[in-house]
Amino acid sequence: MTVKELSSSPSLSSLYPKAVLGGLRKSGGDILPDTEFVRSGVTVDPAHLAAYNQVCEFRLADTLPATYPHILAFPLQMALMTEPDFPFPLLGMVHVANRITQRRPIRVTEKFTLRVRAQHLRPHEKGKQFDVVSELLSELDPAGEPVWTDVSTYLRRGGASGQKRERRTELAPPAPKADWRVPGDIGRRYAEVSGDRNPIHLNPLTARMFGFRSAIAHGMWTKARCLAAFEGRLPDAYTVDVAFKLPVLLPAKVAFTSWADDGGWAFELWNARKPKPHLRGSITPE
Structure with missing residues (x-):
C-alpha cells in the first residue's frame, strides 16, 4: 500500500473544482487505488465543535459526538476520491x-492521527459500491489501535451487476417518538460546519440541476440528528450503523422513532406525511 503523509488538511476549495472536472470523465475500471492518506497532529477546535453540536443538536460536552470525527476525515476522503487514479468520478456517487x-x-x-483508504469494491444491483474507511488513532493510546472507525459506503450507478433484487415489504411507519421540523437552510448550515458543499444541499436551484425539486439534507446530518436523540443513554463503546433511504427534501417535517433491540436500539426517520423512510439504523454496544 502507498501511504501519502499530509502535513495539513487538504483544501476543500481546491478539491471541489477537481471533483467537477472529474465528473466529465468516464468511470475508469474496477480497481480501487491501493493508497492510504495519513495526517498526524490533528486537533479539535472547540469553537468548531460547538458550532457542529448546535447544528446537529448535540449537547456541549468535553467529549466528541461519534459523528464528529467524520468531519475531520472528510477532507482526506475528498482528496482520496479526487485523485486521478480513482476509478469513479465523485459527482454522481450516492452515499448509501x-x-x-x-x-x-x-x-x-x-491529539490524533487520521487514516483514510478505499476498499471492498463489489457489485450492486444498480451498479457498483465500495467503502471508504476512516480511522482515528489517539496519541493517548500507545498500542496504535484506532479509537474510532468510520465506514462510508458509496454507490456508483450504472453497469448494473444483474444481481437479483431482493423484494422489500415496506410497512406502515410506527408511531413516532418525536416529530422534527427540518428548516430549509439546514443544508447550508451543515455545509458550513462540515465543509460538504455539494450543490444538492445548498439551495433549490442547484439541487434541480441534479434532479431534486428542492435542496436535500446531508445524510450525515440526519444520522447525527438521530444520534443526538440518544444522548444520556449511550454506552462508552458502541457502533451506530445506518442505511440512507429516501432524501429529506427541505424544508421538511420528519418523524423519529426508536425501540430497544438486542441490548441496544434500532431507530428510523420517516417522512411525517407519507409512509416513506429516510433512514434506518441501529446502535449496538461494543
Whole structure:
C-alpha cells in the first residue's frame, strides 16, 4: 500500500473544482487505488465543535459526538476520491450507508492521527459500491489501535451487476417518538460546519440541476440528528450503523422513532406525511 503523509488538511476549495472536472470523465475500471492518506497532529477546535453540536443538536460536552470525527476525515476522503487514479468520478456517487464504531469516549483535548483508504469494491444491483474507511488513532493510546472507525459506503450507478433484487415489504411507519421540523437552510448550515458543499444541499436551484425539486439534507446530518436523540443513554463503546433511504427534501417535517433491540436500539426517520423512510439504523454496544 502507498501511504501519502499530509502535513495539513487538504483544501476543500481546491478539491471541489477537481471533483467537477472529474465528473466529465468516464468511470475508469474496477480497481480501487491501493493508497492510504495519513495526517498526524490533528486537533479539535472547540469553537468548531460547538458550532457542529448546535447544528446537529448535540449537547456541549468535553467529549466528541461519534459523528464528529467524520468531519475531520472528510477532507482526506475528498482528496482520496479526487485523485486521478480513482476509478469513479465523485459527482454522481450516492452515499448509501455509514457505520461508525467508537471504542471509548474521545476527549476534545486529545491529539490524533487520521487514516483514510478505499476498499471492498463489489457489485450492486444498480451498479457498483465500495467503502471508504476512516480511522482515528489517539496519541493517548500507545498500542496504535484506532479509537474510532468510520465506514462510508458509496454507490456508483450504472453497469448494473444483474444481481437479483431482493423484494422489500415496506410497512406502515410506527408511531413516532418525536416529530422534527427540518428548516430549509439546514443544508447550508451543515455545509458550513462540515465543509460538504455539494450543490444538492445548498439551495433549490442547484439541487434541480441534479434532479431534486428542492435542496436535500446531508445524510450525515440526519444520522447525527438521530444520534443526538440518544444522548444520556449511550454506552462508552458502541457502533451506530445506518442505511440512507429516501432524501429529506427541505424544508421538511420528519418523524423519529426508536425501540430497544438486542441490548441496544434500532431507530428510523420517516417522512411525517407519507409512509416513506429516510433512514434506518441501529446502535449496538461494543
